[in-house]
Amino acid sequence: MLQSKLFYITQKDLSESFVVPSHKFLVKSGYIVQLAAGVYIFTPLGWKVHRKIENIIREEMENIGAQEIHMPSLINKELWEETNRWKTIDPPLFQVKDRHDKLFGLGSTHEEVIVFLARKKQLSYKDLPFSLFQIQNKFRNELRAQAGLLRTREFYMKDLYSFHRSKEDFKPFYERVKEAYFKIFKRCGIKPILVDADPGTIGGEFSHEFMVEDEVGEDRIYFCRKCYTGINIEKGKELKCKNCGGDMSYVNSIEIAHIFYLGEIYSKKMNLLFQDKDGSKKYVIMGCYGIGLGRLMATIVQKFLTDKGILWPDQISPFDVHVIEIKSKAKKVREVAKNIYNLLSKEKIDVLYDDREKSAGEKFFDADYIGVPRRVVVSERGVKDNVVEVKVKDKIKKVKIKDFNKNFKKYLSL
Amino acid sequence: MLQSKLFYITQKDLSESFVVPSHKFLVKSGYIVQLAAGVYIFTPLGWKVHRKIENIIREEMENIGAQEIHMPSLINKELWEETNRWKTIDPPLFQVKDRHDKLFGLGSTHEEVIVFLARKKQLSYKDLPFSLFQIQNKFRNELRAQAGLLRTREFYMKDLYSFHRSKEDFKPFYERVKEAYFKIFKRCGIKPILVDADPGTIGGEFSHEFMVEDEVGEDRIYFCRKCYTGINIEKGKELKCKNCGGDMSYVNSIEIAHIFYLGEIYSKKMNLLFQDKDGSKKYVIMGCYGIGLGRLMATIVQKFLTDKGILWPDQISPFDVHVIEIKSKAKKVREVAKNIYNLLSKEKIDVLYDDREKSAGEKFFDADYIGVPRRVVVSERGVKDNVVEVKVKDKIKKVKIKDFNKNFKKYLSL
Incomplete structure (x- = not known):
């Protein structure tokens, strides 16, 4: 396009002070404009980059056979209550009341809705495994959101959910998602650290985070520079890497993705069953897998900033x-x-x-x-x-x- | 893809009764699943169709030089108050309170936000005209929403906003949007009626609706079958078409798009100025142009239903x-x-x-x-x-x- 026509807002003389370099860059050079704390407008330049990331993620999700769907943001209170998360989820939900005084929580994650959807089908073992994803707007009622796109109250997330007969069937799919994630991040110019993590309020038996070493990151992890794996635990004595025996450093990092083995927790709470080969009813085994697009974009910026501006990785650049x-x-x-x-x-x-x-x-x-x-x-x-x-x-x-x-x-x- | 792998939910034995054929079809054949009144999940099949529509609209918007952006759903109360719409907009806003007791209205339309964005730029006459669009989730706090995708409380909308020096500069762009809309609807297999309309709570001097004749439509219009133009007024005596002199019928119709000449109303209320050639400051002239994607999808379904199911128009079909x-x-x-x-x-x-x-x-x-x-x-x-x-x-x-x-x-x- 003609640059004379590009709607481009530079805010070069900002008085505002920024804690995070990517935040400063994205605002100053007009990729994003803040509407409220943690709530941003994407300009044509910013949205082009965001859409590039979106399309890379979509391609790699389709490559592992995941099917795209779309779930709403208005999620009724009753559904949240099936898993007891209406009041317990962290950060808390943004709550909305409709004109009939019915309450909704704006979706910050969609386990309840995806199980509601899967429940609509009389699942047989023949239907399993399957996996569904969406790239959709999420809301998080964060108390503080001052680091630009690293922590926002509204952002696009790719959330993928998988459904299996057994843990044995689940495991190879979990590995395929890991691989797909590494491909996505590679295409974005990022080399993440795979970290054993705490499932938090999403729950489940185990989970892994994809972390990027960065001094502005809020998470502190033990990290092995040799094999790029890590552990998310409190600092203690010196650690050796379980994977390769290498030394581990304690570093700041940004979480760009989190994947979970949910097992039966959601299917038990919400009664999601399938009929197995022998006719018996069993709980469906689940996994879920998230990437926040805005945070990924900010992480890419953090890495590719130059002293004069930025040099985007090939596949993310707003123009070729x-x-x-x-x-x-x-x-x-x-x-x-x-x-x-x-x-x-x-x-x-x-x-x-x-x-x-x-x-x-x-x-x-x-x-x-x-x-x-x-x-x-x-x-x-x-x-x-x-x-x-x-x-x-x-x-x-x-x-x-x-x-x-x-x-x-x-x-x-x- | 392999149909054995398609996540497909048919609900053939629905006890529910439906008023609108497209609603019945979309639910029964598993394109959408209702989560709450007027709130739907799109299945892989439904989302494929929705994304086809999205991409057609995006292409035609880019063809007229509009640039894609993304605006948030969380819009702070203060911004709505600049135009006095916090309490007056119809249907009313879904309201959300954050953890600092700040109020937000979930975006049902984005005039306030787009003017906020344009205001960030020191506009000169050289910057005008320009046009920005988004394809983004909207929320409408409707009292009743029982017609499937024809009236929902959450839906994707393409909203385009244009900015001009003068009404003279605005007019040819308005005509280009009309043409682009006719192209979009043609690609969707739909022939709309262009109707002189009432701007409603969006405001402005004049507006046009794109209507599709359909007995389930909520709007009653005078319509000339010869030249496909119409007027949205109460039924009175018999009318002749102003455009071609033909007879006009009074029919039910679905509004699939609405375009507005906003003139100075938003730029005056929100103080959006540009510096003209002679150095003087003037209010920017604006237009806005909306298409609801879900409603368009339902309208297409209404038209292409067969006695056995549906026959999608070529460019909208979930598969080739x-x-x-x-x-x-x-x-x-x-x-x-x-x-x-x-x-x-x-x-x-x-x-x-x-x-x-x-x-x-x-x-x-x-x-x-x-x-x-x-x-x-x-x-x-x-x-x-x-x-x-x-x-x-x-x-x-x-x-x-x-x-x-x-x-x-x-x-x-x-």
Whole structure:
């Protein structure tokens, strides 16, 4: 798209002080705008990044055979009471009353609803296993929410739920989800630590967190730098890694995902049964698996911030290519830039074309904030020599315009 | 996907009585499951259809240069009070209190938030016009919600907002939105009536509704069958169409979209200004444009119901092709069906393959409910003659398997 048309709000002169670098960056460079504490608007730039993350997650969920559904946010009190979570869930629910004085809790998680749904089916062992996911807005009535997208009161979550005959059937699926998660995070440029964790108010026998080492993270974990596994326990004496015997460091980290073996807890409380091969009725074995999209986005930002702005990982970048035309009186400059823009756009490459009447300095300043990892700079001097400057991440090359137009995919590593 | 794996809930023996055919169909055939009055879960089948509609709308919005953003549902009371809608909006807001006793209204529409966002930018005439849209969950505190997806308390809406220097600049954009809407509805198989309407609590100088003639519709309009325009007024004497002079009938109809000329009302109330060419500050001229996705889905269902189930319009169908294998002891049948499934899937065609151990009768019964307009039936008798039965909408052809495999796109009108 034309950068002159991009609805882009930079707040460069913020008086506000920020605790977390990703928060400062996302607000300052106009990816998000705060509406209330922990409640954000995503601008076109911010939402493009968010949707990239959403689509990566969707693809990897579909790759493991999970089916997408959609559950509502208005969840009636009676349903929450079936699991006794109406009053006990932490953080507490946002409560809403309708015009008939009926109470609802805004969904912060959807175990109750998914079991309600599964219960509608007369489940036989033949129906198992199956897995359902959604990418949907969650509400959390947090007391404090001051770290930008790291802790919000409203955010998109991918929540996946799986249903099994037995723990034996559950285990390989749990491993497949782990693998899918590692793929997702790799595509996002993130290498997480797999951590034995406490299931908390979600419950269940065991759970794992995916943590990213970061000094702004709220969780302190023991972590082995050799095999990237860890334990979420209070600091005590020095520990050796169970997995590889390596030394463990005690570090701050951000939880970007949490997966749970729920076993029978929800199916017992809500009476979710299936008929087994021998005709007997048994409780369904369940797992659940969550990724918060906003927090993942903030974690990516934390990692890819530069001293000038950001350099997005390839698959998360709001645009594929940034074409920057350096303002010039020579008509040829605009011609070459426009031609490249059209050429790439025709190939369904998502290009941001800086066609604005701004100085080179301002353009590069903004470009560093937008952080597209592939850049084509068209300048008067370049055009005189029949070249454009192609930058892929930190590598800069001058390329003959003719060659570029013929082989732009090669030069841009597309 | 394999139909044996599809998470599919049919509720064929419902005791419940339904007023609206689309409601009955969507629940009975397992596209949606009711959680509370006017609050629904979308199953994999239902969500696939919903996402098809979502993507069509997104494409057509992007085609007119609108940029996608995302606004939250938690909207603070103070913001609603800037326009005096906290208490006056109809239907009333769902209210939520946070742990600091601050009040929020769950977004039923987002004029306040979009103006809050636009206000963050120091707008110059050079920034105008621009348009922003979102596809996001809305909450409406309806007193009654018993018509399935036609009237719900929680639903996805596409809301678009446009910003202009003047009414003159606004008008051509309004016309472009109209055109985009007609494209969207055409792709959904719907021919709407354009109706002069009352802006209601959204406000503004004028507005248009897109209505679909349907006896279950809650709105009564005068409608000209010749030029598909109408007026939303109380029944009076006989009317002639202003547009073409044709006779007008008084009919029931469903409102599937509403577009508004807001003019200065929101920018005045919320002080949204831009600096014009001559340096003077002026109020921004606004328009807003909404489509409710669930209601559109229900309206499509209303139109495409058949006596056996549904026949989805091409672009809305949950799958592109339905391959039905008629259970047989002959191994060849499974082989041929599987081969076709793999062949089409490789071409990124979204195929539902009925591989279940069910009778032909049951398979066709379900197929009519799933309503994919392209069907390939593989049976023992067919395979003996080296043919498959290809059905595109209501046209059935026997096609040599060899020919089909070579030219399936032609035979399937893909």
